[in-house]
Amino acid sequence: MNYQSFAYLYDELMDEAPYDKWVCFFQKQKEKYTPNANNILDLACGTGEMSIRLSEQGYQVTGVDLSEDMLAVANEKAMNKGYRIPFYQQNMTELEGIGPFDIVVIFCDSLNYLASEKEVIETFQSVKRVLKPDGLLLFDVHSTYKIDSVYAGNTFAFNGDDISYIWSSYKGEQPYSIEHELSFFVFDEQTAQYDRYDELHKQQTYTINQYKHWLTNTGFTIQSIEADFGEAVTDTSERIFFTAQNRY
Template identity: 50%
Template sequence: MNYQAFAALYDTLMADAPYDKWIDYMQKQLYKSNLLGSRVLDVGCGTGELLVRLNDFGAEVVGVDLSAEMLAIAKEKCEKAGFSPLLIQQSMTDLEGLGQFDVVTVFCDSLNYLETEQEVVDTFQCLFEHMKEGAVLLFDVHSVSKIEEGFIGHTFAEDAGEIAYIWTSFKGDHLFSVEHELTFFVQNELNYYERMLELHKQRTYPVDQYKQWLVEAGFCDISIQADFTSEYPTNKSERIFFCAKKNRGI
């Protein structure tokens, strides 16, 4: 599948994603009226939707993603918006040579795609090393209840015209993990539908475990909220937000 088709697929599936809410969350956590002048590293940047919004707020952005195909889409999208950020294909577990940043983001549950505990630990350490003194790390993850009750055993389907999908979620190999089996039907130029299969694996951990790993990596002043609110997570929360600082000087 060429990357233009994949972009149409991904962006259609993510059409209702709350990108503006992620920006609002950032603004509140940074105690600023805007992001003007901040150097921001967006890890798991995907097709660049957040990069475009961050640039609009005056941030100097760098994007990292494991997928070269996604980065190609992000490049095209950013250039169309009038800027050309540095986009790098790397794993978040082994970042290197990116410089230092004021803010690091890992949104849209990108962290949940890491398969092992050690990968999460390594990622926190890599992010810490790429942050300036006083810098802020912001990320979100699926809650345990979202994995256990919101995904496992459920089937989702949608017909969006040129794209349709069936999404079935099964219990994964590890505690608090899930496997998403996705079948896509994408209309091609001949008006035939091509069938495509993908398997996505996600894994999460209890809130206290993430907090422990952050502290062990050197982070402090850790604040935890749920579902784009200022409230601490409950057992019904779906998306958990973390804000952690490199030191107490910010």
């Protein structure tokens, strides 16, 4: 996936994202299962918003992302706020040279950007290798309902003063997959014109039972599965949250 254009627009587009709710979910699960945890890996950290927020809570945070452009934004933001957060460009399926960590988080449906079942399994294996015994893996994914009934066949739009977008979603080739075609129009003050950027983002999710099977086969104990920041899972839940503990 090409994030070259998207990386510099991401924070403005995600301005209303529920980051505080992700932090609350993290704090709740940390206190319940690993109350002494301090060393955190923010995997698929993007522009570092969660990394910075966790650092503000006093945790020792490391950020990893595949996108060099996202990491450049993250590093600049962290430095401007006075945080020395180590950021590394790595594939989440092949983590190396870092850890061990008390908790690994993969938030904001980042796991859904993996292209295959094989990559999801490899990511769980990779995370297990960098987790301490009894360490936690916390992640959220789109539900199959959201992929098939909320995204597929729908178009979303936003019209702001400096940035606008048109976002159309189409069913992908695989079950529970989606392709997002995004066109951004960004105002350039120097030319007094709008520049257009086009992106294609592909996402894939799986059933809850598939995620459970892969986690347990990898050596995790599933501690909880919930929906939409603390709700019970239903047929129309849109975001599924997993808490898994490293079993040795």
